[in-house]
Amino acid sequence: MQSTGFSSRRSGAHVCALSLLCMVAFDAAAATDLQVSPTLHQAAQHDLGLSSAQVDQLLQVQRDAPAQEALARRRLGAHFGGAWVERASDGRYRFVVGSSDPRGPLKLDGVQLRQVRYSLSELEAAKARLDRSVRARVSGISRPIDGVHSWYVDPGSNSVLVSVAPDAMERAIDLAAVSGADSGLLRFQQTPGVPQPTSSVYAGRSYEKNGALSCSVGFAVMQGATKGFVTAGHCGTAGETIGLDGAPAGYFAASEFPGTDRAWVALNANHELFPLITNYAGGFFAVRGSVEAGYSAVVCRSGWKTGYQCGLITAQNVTVNSTRGVVFGLTQSNACAGFGDSGGGWIDVHEQAQGVLSLASIAPGAQNNCGTGIFQVSWFQPVNPILQQYGLTLVTP
CATH class of the missing domain: 2.40.10.10 (Trypsin-like serine proteases)
Structure with missing residues (x-):
């Protein structure tokens, strides 16, 4: 170099x-x-449109998140619905954990527990079905998936989020049907x-x-x-x-x-x-x-x-x-x-x-x-x- x-x-x-x-x-x-680089802190403020205090608060939530998530996984077991950081209406960030336990959410200090329909393992299984279906495609024989852009587990919406071109919704639905993934776990978003x-x-x-x-x-x-x-x-x-x-x-x-x-x-x-x-x-x-x-x-x-x-x-x-x-x-x-x-x-x-x-x-x-x-x-x-x-x-x- x-x-x-x-x-x-x-x-x-x-x-x-x-x-x-x-x-x-x-x-x-x-x-x-890990130490936060002051210059990177300033760059984040500029590109994300946040104040210095907001970046600090976001970083603090992120620092606490791994331990809080580990505890939530242990407490919820198979009902763990994923975890994410979201921005509240007052501009502050908060750590959220989803729970599919029908008995209702548990209490965890510093965590907002939210009732969800599907567990994280159910969402991951649905995404894995889509991945397996794509890997098994045969060129010239399988139906095209052009315009079906991407898919991933999105705990915040409690779904597998599928990004689709405006003219490719039929192909996205076909991919889901062929994969065998439960359509109730999928959410289609036009991009x-x-x-x-x-x-x-x-x-x-x-x-x-x-x-x-x-x-x-x-x-x-x-x-x-x-x-x-x-x-x-x-x-x-x-x-x-x-x-x-x-x-x-x-x-x-x-x-x-x-x-x-x-x-x-x-x-x-x-x-x-x-x-x-x-x-x-x-x-x-x-x-x-x-x-x-x-x-x-x-x-x-x-x-x-x-x-x-x-x-x-x-x-x-x-x-x-x-x-x-x-x-x-x-x-x-x-x-x-x-x-x-x-x-x-x-x-x-x-x-x-x-x-x-x-x-x-x-x-x-x-x-x-x-x-x-x-x-x-x-x-x-x-x-x-x-x-x-x-x-x-x-x-x-």
Whole structure:
């Protein structure tokens, strides 16, 4: 990567399976000890339109959430209906737990318990049916699912939320029927954008393919003595070469897309790696680890096309039907993105690496989805599975 005169030390990143249970088991204690970057705090205020006090209150709710959720899971058992953070009418954030227990909700300090119809396990089973149905599709034989954009468990609405183009409702209903998922657990929501790859060393900078700007760098990594960086799988195929600043720099050592959207690029030995992510305003943030953030966490992404943008995690383990294939296990956010930002890094306010940009819902003919309000949706591939799969170590200070 491009040298700036700094030195770096490498340390191992914790690798954890993508499950909420894992997050509670390992990350609950770790997350409470993480420091909030003041500059990231300010960026979150700006992009989310919140005051400093509101960001502080949101972060406090998020810090308390893992322990509260673990207790709720134990108390409710099979009736646990999921947990989420929501904003009340007075502007404050609160932690909510759903309960499908017909005897009524229990009392838990600091938690708003809400009666729901379906348990989280029932919702997850319905989503799994949709996923299995899509994986079993046969090209040229199975009915098309174009326009059925994405689906994920949404505890707040106590449903599996299916995002559908306005003209594709019949296909969405057909997919649900073929899957065998209980229609009562599904909720269809019309969205106008189209999920598509945003293709066109410090995290967020550009790299080139065939002499032209392509995707964005994720995070600096090492595989043994080999230097490199993680990025999105749709950005290139294994063996394909890349350049930095107009000069040959390395090649895609491994790449997977669709299904997942994972890749890493091996760099020539003369490139220096930095545990940094650019804010495209003349500054950098450190990348200190990869503790996975939870639902509603403040996250920010960096890419060469639309710069540095912040938002909230709005869903996890999302299945997205993009223009180039179905991708499973993505994390959803309302931070905006555009073509060329793909592969760029996402971090949270604790300077923990979260993932690399995979897809964004962009209207036909547009270059990004910034400023589109409730339709401003993007997805990232979580970083820990990439590190685990390819035996990579995140570069940290």
